[in-house]
Amino acid sequence: MKTLRTAVATLALAGSLLVAPSTATAATTTAGPWCGITWGSTPKADQRMTVATLTGVRAGQHPCYDRLVFDVRGSTVGYSVRYVTTVYREGVGTPLPLRGGASLEVIIRAAGTSAALNRSEMVPVAGYQTLRQVAWGGSFEGQSTVGVGVRARLPMRAFVLRDGATSRLVVDIAHRW
CATH class of the missing domain: 1.20.5 (Single alpha-helices involved in coiled-coils or other helix-helix interfaces)
Incomplete structure (x- = not known):
């Protein structure tokens, strides 16, 4: 036994x-995924057309992603954010050169002005983990283009925050997959 x-x-x-x-x-x-990020790198868009004006752009750093915020005078704003081979300037169609391993095209359905903008360096992003350059691509027929040079094709998300007569388009780009 x-x-x-x-x-x-x-x-x-x-x-x-x-x-x-x-x-x-x-x-x-x-x-789970790194930092809980499940965004992916596919295009993000809200195709609505509005009468709005792009009034400013700023950037910020977070532990898991870099953030761009586009300030808009208008209660809502349409947008398209996607990775592309080349970002083209509005109205003329010439390539917009960008630093980085990937190019993110941000189209904001709002008129803008380049008078107060540094065309090739809209926002200082030296030292950012993901962002390499934010460049003005112009405004034409009620929409504005901004080219974003990114370290690599990484997960990103886009959404709009509304506050009465103003809106903010927020674009987050993850530091890694």
Whole structure:
């Protein structure tokens, strides 16, 4: 009887050793995405047309992503944000050169002015983890284009915050996948 109990205990121990590594592997592969980011890199858009004016652009750094905020005078704003091979200037169609490994085209359905803007460096982003350059692509027929040089094609999201007669288009680009 003692031999039978020893044999059963040995088989149980051997079985648990075989199961344990697969359980540990399953636990490590089901861990969530980095920083909880699940955005992806597909285009984001709200196609509505509005009578709005782009009034400013600013950037910020967060632990998991870099952020661009486009201030708009108008209660709502349409937009298109997508990775492209080349960003083109509004109205003339010439390429807008950008630093970085990927180019993000931000089209804001709001008129803008380049009078107060530094065309090639709208926002200082030196030292940012993801952003490399934010450049003015112009405004034509009620829409404005901004080219964003990004370190690489990374997950991004875009959304609008509304506050009465003003809106903010927010574009976040993750630091990594």
